[in-house]
Amino acid sequence: MTKNNLLLLLGTLLPSIIYACQCNVSPNSFCGSIGDDWRSGDIVLAEMIDYHDLFRTPGERNFPYARVRVIEDLTEGISADTIRIYYEDGISCNTSVFVEPGDSVLFNLEPYDYFEEPDQYQVTFCGVNYLYLVNDTLRWSIREGVNKLSYDDFLDQFEECYALPAHVSLFSTVKYVKDTTALNQFNFSINEDPHQTDDYGRFIFSVLFHNNWQIDSMVFQTSELNYEGVTTADLVRIRWHLLGREEFTAAWQYIAADINNSGSVSTLDLILLSRLILGIEAELPEQRSLVILPNEEWVFQDETPFDRQYPRDFFWIRFFHPIDPGYYKLWVVKLGDLV
Numbered sequence: 001m002t003k004n005n006l007l008l009l010l011g012t013l014l015p016s017i018i019y020a021c022q023c024n025v026s027p028n029s030f031c032g033s034i035g036d037d038w039r040s041g042d043i044v045l046a047e048m049i050d051y052h053d054l055f056r057t058p059g060e061r062n063f064p065y066a067r068v069r070v071i072e073d074l075t076e077g078i079s080a081d082t083i084r085i086y087y088e089d090g091i092s093c094n095t096s097v098f099v100e101p102g103d104s105v106l107f108n109l110e111p112y113d114y115f116e117e118p119d120q121y122q123v124t125f126c127g128v129n130y131l132y133l134v135n136d137t138l139r140w141s142i143r144e145g146v147n148k149l150s151y152d153d154f155l156d157q158f159e160e161c162y163a164l165p166a167h168v169s170l171f172s173t174v175k176y177v178k179d180t181t182a183l184n185q186f187n188f189s190i191n192e193d194p195h196q197t198d199d200y201g202r203f204i205f206s207v208l209f210h211n212n213w214q215i216d217s218m219v220f221q222t223s224e225l226n227y228e229g230v231t232t233a234d235l236v237r238i239r240w241h242l243l244g245r246e247e248f249t250a251a252w253q254y255i256a257a258d259i260n261n262s263g264s265v266s267t268l269d270l271i272l273l274s275r276l277i278l279g280i281e282a283e284l285p286e287q288r289s290l291v292i293l294p295n296e297e298w299v300f301q302d303e304t305p306f307d308r309q310y311p312r313d314f315f316w317i318r319f320f321h322p323i324d325p326g327y328y329k330l331w332v333v334k335l336g337d338l339v
Helices: 003-013 015-020 151-156 158-162 232-243 251-257 267-277 296-300
Strands: 042-052 065-073 082-086 104-111 120-123 130-134 137-143 146-150 167-176 187-190 193-196 202-210 218-221 290-293 314-317 327-334
Touching: 042 082, 065 104, 137 151, 146 151, 151 158, 193 202, 232 251, 232 267, 251 290, 251 327
Parallel strands: 082 120, 167 327
Antiparallel strands: 042 065, 042 104, 065 082, 104 120, 104 130, 130 137, 137 146, 167 202, 187 193, 187 218, 218 314, 290 327
């Protein structure tokens, strides 16, 4: 069976299994997957002998597995020459592994109690948990920025790899709330490390894991100024809100109109913005022009926006266990830009 046919077979037979497990955020490298916070098993170089697709009975734990021949055990935890490796079960987030008979693969494994049979293992969690060996070269995401490495070089660096703290890369975009356009070449920092979005407002950042999927809090900060597009039409919009002719309907409008960061919208905001537009002042108070918001709830659904704190220069956020996505959006409000 070819690799493509195997993918098709699993996709046909196991759709509920594949989608049952929430693993949106996972280590993005082999070394990250076997880091201290993930270590639970053994690292072995093995050759796949054959693949067995067991008949699945609802409610019973009978899963497909591969039979592999152990070539080398890097952690000296496996004594058998031939072992079974069970694939994704949708419960413990085991990774599906697509290899063909004859393939040599470096596996990250943990013992698997299957009807108390010996020499049963499963691929650990849902990160990068195996690497292909092709012509004495390991291939795939070995560690951050390394996708190809000779097997001998990997062995020389194995202890360093094995001790690497677990981390994950999160994918993000930065967009304006008003019209959802992307902020390209936008400069900011995360925990004091500089970042810049690409031409589509995207960026990637890595964070460390600890305590079962909880990630350390992160501080997003920027000193960028952007007053482009702020005009007298925005003054009229704020005035209409203050007069009750057309009140704001979205949380971001209140934030954009609160020029002096007082937690309310008043005639003072109108005066400060007019001084900027007339050229009397070159900047708004606090030398800020942007407010970064961490999620859609604050931007689109907050009926009382000033009950929350919207710092002008930074915000911090913490990610928790499985509901947090690997794709994360940051929203920006430009002060004074309402029309």
